[in-house]
Amino acid sequence: MHDDDSSSPVRRKLVLTVGAPLAATLAAALAGWLAWQAMSSDGGERVPKALGPLPVASDVVQGTPPAPVARPLAGKTVVIDPGHNPGNFDHPREINRLVDIGTNRKECDTTGTSTNSGYTEAAFTLDVSHRLRTLLQKQGATVTLTQDADRPYGPCIDERARIGNAAKADAVVSVHADGSGTGNRGFHVILPALVKGGAADTTRIVGPSRALGERIAREFALATGTAPANYIGGGTGLDVRKDLGGLNLSTVPKVFVECGNMRDPKDAALLTDTAWRQKAAQGIAAGVSTYLRD
Template sequence: MSYDENQPSARPRRVGRGNLTIAIAALVPTALAGWLVWRAMSGPEGNEPPKVLPLPSRQTAGKPGPAPSPSPRASYPAATSAASPSPSKGNSSGPLAGKVVVVDPGHNPGNFRHTSEINKLVDIGTNRKECDTTGTATNDGYTEAEFTFDVSQRLRALLEKQGATVKFTHANDRPFGPCVDERARIGNKSGAAAVVSVHADGSAVGNRGFHVILPALVKGGAADTAKIVGPSRDLGERIAGKFVRATGSAPSNYVGGGTGLDVRKDLGGLNLSTVPKVFIECGNMRDPKDAALLKSSSWRQKAAQGIADGIGSYLLR
């Protein structure tokens, strides 16, 4: 998933050293805070943020463009467990027994072949927005949809081992979608204790790192996030801290002012949620260094572990 520069929340933000240290102490877990303090003391000078560039190969909102070519491309082994959109029960004696978690693999491999369908507008509460997008891809054609489904399967296996009941929003068996409003409804109807939407970003070369997207306080139409803003922030902060520890990856250097957290009000999947929910952008598929990590099976396992650890920390708080 990449950013529309017309959205205020999409613009990179950078804060001064003093303010950043204060924000870190208040917002992020110890593991993430330690990294950020070091970054604040040794990072680049100046307050001018880098520009997030649009990608011509990205299917952006309402602007169809050429899809990244899937060939030639390397073969990236996927997780072996099969996914199912119906709940899958875990170890009944595990610490997360009785907890329902919804995992939302971002995008769908078929979206590239159904651009007219995914460009249809749906109600996201505050306005209308495209059903979905194609997602992004690495330069050699490893798509975001492939990445998100692989990490989601790994994540499910880890959560089930701890006893959680895991539900997917889709099992890669649909021609396209589901749309963002349907993804939100699946989480709501399941009564999930937590929902995590797995993504990878598509930004400019040099923009690196992960970030967790949190719901803003919005109210309009079917959208009312008042009850989930606080819990979702707690969930997001815990995932960010555990993700640093598990993967060794740094928080984004282009979104979130170095905190690894970004608050947005333009995402229907968050606006329409009535249960705690966050998105995680695991890295930038368009940066060669980040792409090398995202294409690594062992790194994807670490990414899944970090997300699982964050969810577990939140559910057992």
């Protein structure tokens, strides 16, 4: 029987309403106890005591507030940029138009890659981004997605950067999967190079973006059990680029995470696995969290 079983006729705990005077409660209990003690049958045999032993202060249950939920990222803003868009396939003219990325002009967006079985990068990035959003929100972060398959195509790479800038994000993560050759395996995190030209100036974000990328690379490896890419980054899991408009035009810390290579069968088996995608989201979330809490 549990200690708090209310069905016991022998012993009941006296519950004190929060704020009620303890002395008055105990006095009332004492009076009732004495009254029952005074009652007896004609033969002198006492009637069973209704209250049992006199309650003591230790029997009084005080109301206590619930423990606060840990929200280490409260007050932080994170923008998640799911690479590509499922609708891009139906809008080749729109996504092929050139936009200004500061140093030159580049296509608005692309369709992304896919596995040999047809699982698209756009589907993968949305799935991981949804999982990542949930994990970060549970830690108290305010999270925005640049797209949620809620628009016909895009947004273009310059607009993706502007979304993070407008949000004054503490961190922006662009989720991707690579389309390299068979045998090329592993993940890597792309960092912004020092770029200054036209509308592009990454001077202020190079340092913090590297710190963000290093933490994501470390936590991603731990969470997924996968190794850094064997074909780029020299085994560090980090790659610095100056040709990506999403990085060049960002004014807040931002990185791209290439979670694996969709064109390699072994990596593709991971990327198409639901449990592994959850681990990928957990690794990215852990990296973002450690960066924002440092």
